[in-house]
Amino acid sequence: MSEPRQVVIIGAGVAGLTSALTLLTNSSDTVKVTVLEAASTVGGQIRTTPFAGLSIDEGPDAFLARVPWATQLASELGLGASMTSPTDAHASIWHNGLHNIPGDLMLGVPAKVRAFATSGLISPLGKLRAAIEPLLPATTDTDSIGEYVRSRFGNQIQERLVDPLIGSIYAADSDNFSMAAVPQIASLTASRSMLLAAGKARAAAAKNPAGPIFATPKRGIGALIELLTQRVTALGGHILTGESVSAIEKENTGYTVFTSRGQHRADAIVIASPAKPSSNFVRPLDTRAADLLGQWSHASVVLITMAIPASQWPARLKGSGYLVPKPDQRWVSAASFGSNKWAHWRPDDGSMILRVSLGRDGLEVLHFDNDKLINLALADMKLHLGVDMTPSEIRVSRWAESFPQYRPHHFARLAELEHSLGSAAPGIVFAGASYRGIGIPACVQQARAAADATLSHLATLHS
Secondary structure, three states: OOOOEEEEEEOOOHHHHHHHHHHHHHHOOOEEEEEEOOOOOOOOOOOEEEEOOEEEEOOOOOEEOOOHHHHHHHHHOOOHHHEEOOOOOOEEEEOOOEEEOOOOEEOOEEOOOHHHHOOOOOOHHHHHHHHOHHHOOOOOOOOEHHHHHHHHHOHHHHHHHHHHHHHHHHOOOHHHOEHHHOHHHHHHHHOOOHHHHHHHHHHHHHHOOOOOOEEEEOOOOHHHHHHHHHHHHHOOOEEEOOOOEEEEEEEOOEEEEEEOOEEEEEOEEEEOOOHHHHHHHHOOOOHHHHHHHHOOEEEEEEEEEEEEOHHHOOOOOOOOEEEOOHHHOOOEEEEEEHHHHOOOOOOOOOOEEEEEEEOEOOEOOOOOOHHHHHHHHHHHHHHHHOOOOOOOEEEEEEEEEEEEEOOOOHHHHHHHHHHHHHHHOOOEEEOOOOOOOOOHHHHHHHHHHHHHHHHHHHHHOOO
């Protein structure tokens, strides 16, 4: 029998671990998989740890359930019976007070005039400007979400509806974010009127209700990583933490991956690490690919988790939380009322689990120490909610350069990157949040595709 092919996966987030699982599941007898992770733990931006007697996520707390990839992975790992979805508590926008996010929206884009006509978020002049959208001529092609939406609906719809919702997902400034990276909005630009296109899309979706929008394991998203790690290891995969990749060099019969602890031979490589730091170890293979990777932008955020005693939490605050439009932001960009949002996030003493987000593309906060960040968050919460809060427990989670920013024409740059590196170094593929979608389902989908491409490449090699 011929020797097994060696595959090195760089990055042990959900994309890297899912790539490893897929490779080992489909070819455990013919492929050996080594996953290299620079950090001391696996999971990337996914982390679930004890807080206030519960298991509370420090990063994402759910994934989109109306696309199949993450849901299928959870079922494959045996989590199907333990999945849960958010309550029906409503979310709000803060603009001189809390306003319920209107219905009849598609990621902030109105699907009916009533979506903004009856909302206190939009001024009378803003409503008039938005209402003429179906009468406007087609907008000149642009790949900036903000530029396109402003041209259709005016500034207020963009700044108070679309941008807060996009920003809450991507930590982004949607004026400088690729339309093509958000297919729910990009699909609306094929018609002259976004409002009419959104209305048709909403009507079509209503005919085939798809169940809950979001889902999560009851013990947290970290359960995905825990079970992925166990399954990869059980199938013979090697996961090495604290092993930072410094360079990849092409050899006659494959590649050598140099790390902080040694080196690994590879017949194929999956790069499932963030784009910008990946540029350094790609440079020995292809300077153009390295230059392109180095141009990626990544936003940093801080997530502060607080337990607010029941005696301090106003009974009127029954929603799931709120978003803050950029013109209204000081430091806090969003607040999630976790115990209202999730039935399993309710401490026995009745405290409110609160998760407060600070920082985004264009708003740096990591230079502040923890005490300063907590004070900024509490000051903003008092401004927004009119309440002084003294948390009984606090946790600060720092996520440095955790949100890749898909600038306009992102996918053209990605195509150039993959073409350049593919010519210089066949058998190296990308997967993960920097490339074709940041959400967990998108990362799982990319991981499956990367594993399939890797197996196809290995099949072309001579025994």
